[in-house]
Amino acid sequence: MTSIEAHVQQPYKYGFVTDIESEVVPAGLNEDVIRLISAKKGEPEWMLAWRLKAYRNWLKMSEPHWPNVKYGPIDYQAISYYAAPKQKPKLDSLDQVDPKLVQTFEKLGIPIEEQKRLTGVAVDAVFDSVSVATTFQAELAKYGVIFMPISQAIREHADLVQQYVGTVVPYNDNFFAALNSAVFTDGSFVYVPKGVRCPLELSTYFRINASSTGQFERTLIIADEGSYVSYLEGCSAPMRDENQLHAAVVELVALDRATIKYSTIQNWYPGDEEGKGGIYNFVTKRGKCAGVNSKISWTQVETGSAITWKYPGCILQGDNSIGEFYSVAVTSRKQQADTGTKMIHLGKNTRSTIVSKGISAGRGQNTYRGLVKIMKGAEGARNYSQCDSMLIGDKCGAHTFPYIDVRNSTAIMEHEASTSKIGEDQIFYLRQRGLSAEDAVSMIVNGFCKEVFKELPMEFAVEATRLLGISLEGSVG
Amino acid sequence: MPGHGTRDTGHALLEVKGLRVAVAGNEILKGVDLAIREGEVHAIMGPNGSGKSTLAQVLAGHPAYTVLAGSAKYEGKGLLSMKPEERARAGVFLAFQYPVEIRGITNSYFLRSALNALRRERGEPELDPIDFLQVLEQKLKAIGWDDSMMNRPVNEGFSGGEKKRNEILQLAVLEPRLAILDETDSGLDIDALKTVAHAVNQLRGPKRSFLIVTHYQRLLNHITPDVVHVLADGRIVKSGGPELAHELEAKGYDWLRDAAMVS
Ligand SMILES: Nc1ncnc2c1ncn2[C@@H]1O[C@H](COP(=O)(O)OP(=O)(O)O)[C@@H](O)[C@H]1O
Ligand SMILES: [Mg+2]
Numbered sequence: 254m255t256s257i258e259a260h261v262q263q264p265y266k267y268g269f270v271t272d273i274e275s276e277v278v279p280a281g282l283n284e285d286v287i288r289l290i291s292a293k294k295g296e297p298e299w300m301l302a303w304r305l306k307a308y309r310n311w312l313k314m315s316e317p318h319w320p321n322v323k324y325g326p327i328d329y330q331a332i333s334y335y336a337a338p339k340q341k342p343k344l345d346s347l348d349q350v351d352p353k354l355v356q357t358f359e360k361l362g363i364p365i366e367e368q369k370r371l372t373g374v375a376v377d378a379v380f381d382s383v384s385v386a387t388t389f390q391a392e393l394a395k396y397g398v399i400f401m402p403i404s405q406a407i408r409e410h411a412d413l414v415q416q417y418v419g420t421v422v423p424y425n426d427n428f429f430a431a432l433n434s435a436v437f438t439d440g441s442f443v444y445v446p447k448g449v450r451c452p453l454e455l456s457t458y459f460r461i462n463a464s465s466t467g468q469f470e471r472t473l474i475i476a477d478e479g480s481y482v483s484y485l486e487g488c489s490a491p492m493r494d495e496n497q498l499h500a501a502v503v504e505l506v507a508l509d510r511a512t513i514k515y516s517t518i519q520n521w522y523p524g525d526e527e528g529k530g531g532i533y534n535f536v537t538k539r540g541k542c543a544g545v546n547s548k549i550s551w552t553q554v555e556t557g558s559a560i561t562w563k564y565p566g567c568i569l570q571g572d573n574s575i576g577e578f579y580s581v582a583v584t585s586r587k588q589q590a591d592t593g594t595k596m597i598h599l600g601k602n603t604r605s606t607i608v609s610k611g612i613s614a615g616r617g618q619n620t621y622r623g624l625v626k627i628m629k630g631a632e633g634a635r636n637y638s639q640c641d642s643m644l645i646g647d648k649c650g651a652h653t654f655p656y657i658d659v660r661n662s663t664a665i666m667e668h669e670a671s672t673s674k675i676g677e678d679q680i681f682y683l684r685q686r687g688l689s690a691e692d693a694v695s696m697i698v699n700g701f702c703k704e705v706f707k708e709l710p711m712e713f714a715v716e717a718t719r720l721l722g723i724s725l726e727g728s729v730g
Numbered sequence: 731m732p733g734h735g736t737r738d739t740g741h742a743l744l745e746v747k748g749l750r751v752a753v754a755g756n757e758i759l760k761g762v763d764l765a766i767r768e769g770e771v772h773a774i775m776g777p778n779g780s781g782k783s784t785l786a787q788v789l790a791g792h793p794a795y796t797v798l799a800g801s802a803k804y805e806g807k808g809l810l811s812m813k814p815e816e817r818a819r820a821g822v823f824l825a826f827q828y829p830v831e832i833r834g835i836t837n838s839y840f841l842r843s844a845l846n847a848l849r850r851e852r853g854e855p856e857l858d859p860i861d862f863l864q865v866l867e868q869k870l871k872a873i874g875w876d877d878s879m880m881n882r883p884v885n886e887g888f889s890g891g892e893k894k895r896n897e898i899l900q901l902a903v904l905e906p907r908l909a910i911l912d913e914t915d916s917g918l919d920i921d922a923l924k925t926v927a928h929a930v931n932q933l934r935g936p937k938r939s940f941l942i943v944t945h946y947q948r949l950l951n952h953i954t955p956d957v958v959h960v961l962a963d964g965r966i967v968k969s970g971g972p973e974l975a976h977e978l979e980a981k982g983y984d985w986l987r988d989a990a991m992v993s
Contacts (some may be wrong), residue, residue, distance in 0.1 A: 677793060682830045684814040685790050685823075686840075686900065687847035696843070700834030700883065 268492030307424035307434030320591035336463035382438035406442035437471035461490035476511035509544030521557035528587030531559025538565035542574035566595030569603035584617025593623035613649035749800035760964035776961035821907030825897035838880035890917035915949035927952030947975035
């Protein structure tokens with residue numbers, strides 16, 4: 254391993270296990286398990302019916318194998334679908350949270366005691382299958398913003414959930430989305446009312462702790478007319494030799510003139526040098542720009558997971574709506590990522606921007622897969638795509654599959670792509686000016702990712718650059 | 731090489747002895763001896779492929795070059811065992827023949843990071859962007875630039891001449907003790923050449939030494955060296971005063987190369 258590779262491939266710092274008594278349902282998937290999950294969450298009948306419909310569909314579906322990733326068969330009966338720390342039922346006060354959980358999130362840099370809050374960020378903390386704390390709910394309620402675990406929203410805002418759930422990612426959308434629809438446990442629900450600019454950044458942190466479990470988060474965000482919200486998600490998991498499945502569904506709905514900014518820092522356990530262990534991150538994320546002049550912007554920094562399969566996309570339905578996708582995906586060790594986006598242009602004068610940065614090191618394999626589809630009615634649609642790959646070392650790989658489907662001749666499409674190798678000469682040049690080898694690599698990687706990092710909210714930009722072991726331009730003395 | 735316009739009083743800043751260097755398995759430098767005293771300007775001339783850049787790179791510590799034998803002392807300490815960044819922080823600067831591009835990093839951020847790395851080494855406080863701008867203003871004037879070049883990514887989309895000027899700007903900001911200029915004159919038009927030469931002359935001083943690598947003597951019309959060496963086939967085959975550069979201009983290198991083959 255060269256010094257450059259060693260620098261990119263830092264030890265995983267979040268691999269600890271919290272020793273806490275948990276209730277884990279026995280492994281296996283059947284209708285009884287789904288009924289049990291639904292009962293634990295105190296769900297209304299319609300939700301259970303929807304889960305069962307999804308499950309019955311899932312049974313007829315098969316796991317997709319078109320992504321450019323390799324892994325052994327997954328035994329869905331060997332997974333436990335529900336694990337929750339034993340604690341008193343969640344009360345209104347955050348003081349009731351088990352100190353072990355508070356400490357766990359503290360260790361991960363996610364304070365859930367409001368007095369230690371990250372300035373301007375409200376947090377929903379999800380531990381295995383349950384949300385254990387959600388901060389600033391009362392504060393947000395003053396603005397009419399609903400921010401709560403989705404299981405709570407299903408009980409308390411059934412009308413909104415029922416109206417929107419499954420409208421962007423249908424229960425039978427794909428194999429993993431169907432599985433999620435059947436067994437999802439927690440995740441966040443956000444509703445921002447008309448004309449409200451959400452006063453805090455909203456964020457959810459997902460922590461897997463229990464072994465032999467899967468995590469099936471579901472998040473639904475609705476931005477009503479003329480509203481704005483910025484939402485961030487983070488995650489991590491213990492180091493284990495087994496592979497754990499994380500199959501999430503995220504749905505976003507932006508009504509007329511609404512903007513949703515959705516940022517992810519994905520730091521699941523990536524497995525060891527030899528590819529042993531690590532999370533299978535099979536995720537469906539999609540936003541619908543339902544209203545005119547609406548905007549959905551995805552930003553992701555993907556550094557973790559053994560395997561990533563993820564294409565956050567936008568359905569640009571409203572006229573003049575805008576979809577954006579900014580991505581940095583890093584694969585080192587034996588990580589494999591097949592990630593990109595789908596931009597579906599339906600409305601007139603819709604615009605999309607795709608900026609993808611893939612960094613491969615070690616024996617990592619990094620695939621960009623993107624689809625831009627311009628439908629017949631999308632008069633005057635535009636897309637700009639830029640896909641850059643950087644290789645560090647010579648045992649890794651970068652692959653690009655940009656698909657374009659244009660059915661309206663007024664569309665304007667631009668595509669740029671590049672592959673570069675981080676070179677000894679570049680590093681030497683910086684070292685000759687007095688920078689250490691580490692700082693030199695940081696600077697080169699930072700420069701490469703710049704267009705994406707500048708899209709992240711400040712708190713997360715710092716976190717992202719730290720994860721890549723790199724320092725942010727402007728934040729260095 | 732006393733007697734060739736050098737002052738006998740200065741301390742040796744760089745002393746290279748019997749330096750043999752290989753790259754990609756081929757021996758390129760076959761025993762180079764060179765002593766540069768404080769305040770001196772030495773020029774190394776020679777035909778293409780004679781090993782001039784190899785000498786420059788090996789003094790700066792490029793990892794692709796393997797030292798087979800010999801030594802190099804800088805300020806009395808072994809230079810060859812130091813990391814490239816340690817050499818830089820100790821005051822060794824190389825203006826590259828082919829400066830590299832660093833995407834997404836502005837010229838000004840890069841230069842400030844470099845200056846702060848040196849300042850940290852010297853125990854001086856780091857400069858924030860505003861303090862740095864003040865330092866930069868004066869240095870920019872010296873090379874005839876305004877600060878529009880500073881917000882562009884390092885060397886990206888720069889013309890050949892702009893890249894070379896950028897090297898001289900870095901030299902001016904970092905104020906090294908030993909500045910090695912590798913073919914800084916190539917790719918410059920006559921006006922740019924004069925600007926660069928003027929900037930270098932401004933930086934000459936009793937404590938700062940230069941090793942100027944060039945294929946042509948035209949730069950030396952504007953920067954008068956104390957000593958001129960001719961490198962041919964991996965050895966210094968002749969040393970002399972500034973007049974040697976003119977002789978080479980008139981006669982070419984072949985007569986010296988033949989001499990090197992024989993010896
Ligand atoms: N990195 C390298 N890999 C392989 N050969 C090299 C490398 N650098 C220099 N050389 C070879 O070494 C010889 C001397 O090159 P160089 O020092 O660049 O000469 P000059 O600067 O005098 O033109 C040439 O034959 C060149 O091809
Ligand atoms: Mg050369």
